[in-house]
Amino acid sequence: MDIGNPLDFTGRVALVTGGTKGIGATVAQAFLDAGAHVVVCGRNAPTTPPTAGGREAVFVPADVRDPAAVSALVDSVVEHFGRLDVLVNNAGGSPDADAATVSPRFVEKIVALNLLAPFYVAQAAHRVMRTQAGGGSIVNIGSVSAHDPQPGTAAYTAAKAGLLALTRALALEWAPAVRVNHITTGLIRTESAAAVYGADGGASVAGVIPMGRMAVPEDVARACLFLASDLSGYVNGADLAVHGGGEFPARYLAVKAAGGPG
Template sequence: MNMLDDKVVLVSGGSQGVGGAVARAVAREGASVLLTGRRTEPGEALAAELTALGAQAAFVRADVADVEQARASVAAAVARFGRVDCLVNSAGLTSRGSLLDTTPELFDAHIAVNLRAPFFLMQGAVADMLSRHAPGTIVNIISTSAHCGQPFLTPYSTAKAALAGLTRNAAHAHRFDRIRINGLNIGWTDTEGEDATQRAFHGAGDDWREQAGKSLPMGRLGRADEIADFVVFLLSDRSGVVTGSVIDWDQNVIGAID
């Protein structure tokens, strides 16, 4: 449908998982895409895949925990494509920690990736939009853990809750600039990163997806491509005037009690 025709989209954490799915989806919808990530090989491979399909795509290695690298990725998008019309903050850190066992280093790592990086990526993208007096759209990938989260996700939940607040604050600040900023609180999703997390922290075996599905209302995990389609909608004009919304993208109803 070319919902993002002639748009330039910057996707942080765009080399795999939800970010990779978003990169594919926005390219399919006509956008030029700059994807970033810490791992060069999968990032360059995905950019090459999208280019082979006829999209304008490029990869820039960036560890967004480093503010200067985050800022440089915005500059790279402007240098390569002339502007940033849309930003998707998909890079994330999901390592485990409770209130009692989280070290200052782990806490700072979660803040750096899950909160500080989106803040400064948004700062750079919005500054570019304002310099051109142009509208734009931003989608922050948050988490249903922003509502509370499990006890072993304390620093993660803390950072994601703050990101939800940042999403609303920035949307309010720039609504008259026609810059729409929304967020998705995504639930349990089948990604490469989640597979690694389940194996590293929970001793999961090869059947963990099937076992997880048995506990979920729809009988399966969410899929990254489904999230990506929702992100495309929020980035596009099809979502109208919606801004400042943090949407629960999950199969469980937050706050419900059986």
């Protein structure tokens, strides 16, 4: 049976939050390459919107922490293209902070960006997706921190753990019209994150990852395409790990460094 190309998104419309730079821009480019109409949002307009194959993403300014702005954002997508098939909740992040001294305002802002904002955008997207032919797909970009917290990330870890739980809850409530899935990302090599992983740009860090390298944004983008496509038509409430197998346990690395087996 010929089912055509399941990764052909021609005629479909994708919204990528935080899609003007970094991982989000790469995700937007992947959907453009696959034929989709793409809308990206952020608080500030990019110098150059994501482009691929001679096509360009539409930029709509929005603060995704503001429910009214989010509702207007989704309305703008529908005004442009008549529908919304895919939402990638990518906007997020946090600087490291000492949990003992961090301010309440900092915690509130981190939770708002990494948990409340995805909820608000998902609600607005669901309003459109649930009534259209073909429904829709929502992909939440999470973090390995939700499973394995690191020092300095208490608020971020709590928010990302909440995002994973939110994914599963929405998957229960909104199927079958709207599928909701989650990607657990690990260490990702991006230009802005290079300094975080040391002077070698992360070459040493790659040694703790079973795959032998840090992820690149394209790894996440390809996972988004899969979860938004018909290939994953029965995948709902899933947590897809895109982290190269995680990290070797510290005990294993210590034994190996001391000349033991491994």
